[in-house]
Amino acid sequence: MEIFRAPRVTLIARPQFLEPEHLKVQWRGEASDGERLAEYAGRVCYMSQHNPVHRTTAEYLENIKQQGHGSVLEHSVYVLLIEGISRSCSHELVRHRAGFGYSQLSQRYVDESHAAFVMPPAILGDATLEAEWEREVTDAQAAYVRAVEALLERHAWVNDKVHRRKVAREAARSVLPNATEVKIVVSGNARAWRTMLELRCGEGAELEIRRMAVACLRTLRAEAGALFSDFEIYVADDKQEAARVSYHKV
Ligand SMILES: Cc1cc2nc3c(=O)[nH]c(=O)nc-3n(C[C@H](O)[C@H](O)[C@H](O)COP(=O)(O)OP(=O)(O)OC[C@H]3O[C@@H](n4cnc5c(N)ncnc54)[C@H](O)[C@@H]3O)c2cc1C
Incomplete structure (x- = not known):
């Protein structure tokens, strides 16, 4: 990861x-x-x-x-082009409206099974906090992968493959942490x-x-x-x- x-x-x-x-x-x-x-x-x-x-x-x-x-x-x-920021950071960024335009990675379309994560500055440098945080985001990503698989199965009746993936990913992303990279x-x-x-x-x-x-x-x-x-x-x-x-x- x-x-x-x-x-x-x-x-x-x-x-x-x-x-x-x-x-x-x-x-x-x-x-x-x-x-x-x-x-x-x-x-x-x-x-x-x-x-x-x-x-x-x-x-x-x-x-x-x-x-x-x-x-x-x-x-x-x-x-x-800004990379390596978390979803919560980009959410704060896009509040700046006047004079700005944005295009952000879509979690409905993009498979986040191999997404990167952004470590908060306050955690950096503390080995215990870093290890715990890594465990938590790894668990969340595993939950996402399981949710996508289950949702694809549940929506197997949707013929359009792209739409079926979108339905699965847009629901599964709800378990991804704020730390997910965008x-x-x-x-x-x-x-x-x-x-x-x-x-x-x-x-x-x-x-x-x-x-x-x-x-x-x-x-x-x-x-x-x-x-x-x-x-x-x-x-x-x-x-x-x-x-x-x-x-x-x-
Ligand atoms: C330290 C910090 C803490 C924050 N905490 C929170 C929080 O807890 N909750 C939360 O919701 N947000 C929070 N914000 C976000 C904040 O409320 C603003 O949304 C964000 O800073 C963007 O500022 P802005 O609206 O001035 O920017 P822009 O939308 O880019 O506007 C720039 C300027 O244009 C003018 N302008 C823009 N739109 C209008 C309009 N419709 N009418 C009149 N004038 C306008 C104003 O002069 C404005 O200052 C926080 C921001 C900071 C910096």
């Missing part, structure tokens, strides 16, 4: 900025397409393409975040990501989603530093990573 002890976060799509020939900006400094796109949108508001105070993109976006002019950040959308594709614009990261990287957030949010922050910051540079990652008193933001929800 595969056990995840940390999430896996992969950037799978980023903005591509196509600058119009007839309305160009006098850029300064290096920047990614997503950062340029946000600056471009901001400069259209005031028609300041000539860059009167010679700001680099990083300086321009710093000012945007400070001013709370967050709507220009909505143009830059980043898509992450994979989810998450699209979010930079403003929405910032709001989610502020809430879920905080010390008040549940530990697993906090660990996931910090991993998302690292990925997004490596991709578009100027959009996420005001987040500071630190180790909190509970010895787990957290992050705080300088410019609140904009």
Whole structure:
């Protein structure tokens, strides 16, 4: 059985900025397409393409975040594949609605007989707790396999094989634990990501989603530093990573 002890976060799509020939900006400094796109949108508001105070993109976006002019950040959308998170973690994640889109593994269609499980951060490192937890999820998975077999038999009269499996799996999944691993594709614009990261990287957030949010922050910051540079990652008193933001929800 595969056990995840940390999430896996992969950037799978980023903005591509196509600058119009007839309305160009006098850029300064290096920047990614997503950062340029946000600056471009901001400069259209005031028609300041000539860059009167010679700001680099990083300086321009710093000012945007400070001013709370967050709507220009909505143009830059980043898509992450998040794996190695539990069903309870993804349930918390999908509560973030504005500016997000989700596609999550379906437990009705996918056979979970060989599903992976995600160990909660609070259990990690304690051999006794880890062993007990592994026993519990192994038992739950065995119960799932038994339930699928019995339900397939009970619904043998359903001719369509795909439908029969779905009927069995959608009922059997009820015995799977919250710790069952899911994979989810998450699209979010930079403003929405910032709001989610502020809430879920905080010390008040549940530990697993906090660990996931910090991993998302690292990925997004490596991709578009100027959009996420005001987040500071630190180790909190509970010895787990957290992050705080300088410019609140904009
Ligand atoms: C530490 C923590 C504990 C939590 N505990 C619980 C809990 O016990 N139970 C529970 O059910 N949830 C809980 N939540 C989830 C929380 O209630 C929110 O659902 C989640 O944080 C998403 O926030 P949001 O609604 O602001 O996000 P989004 O839906 O992404 O919205 C972002 C922003 O858009 C605006 N907005 C979005 N929709 C509307 C609307 N319909 N009308 C007006 N403005 C809107 C608001 O300004 C909102 O802040 C918890 C969250 C955290 C961080």
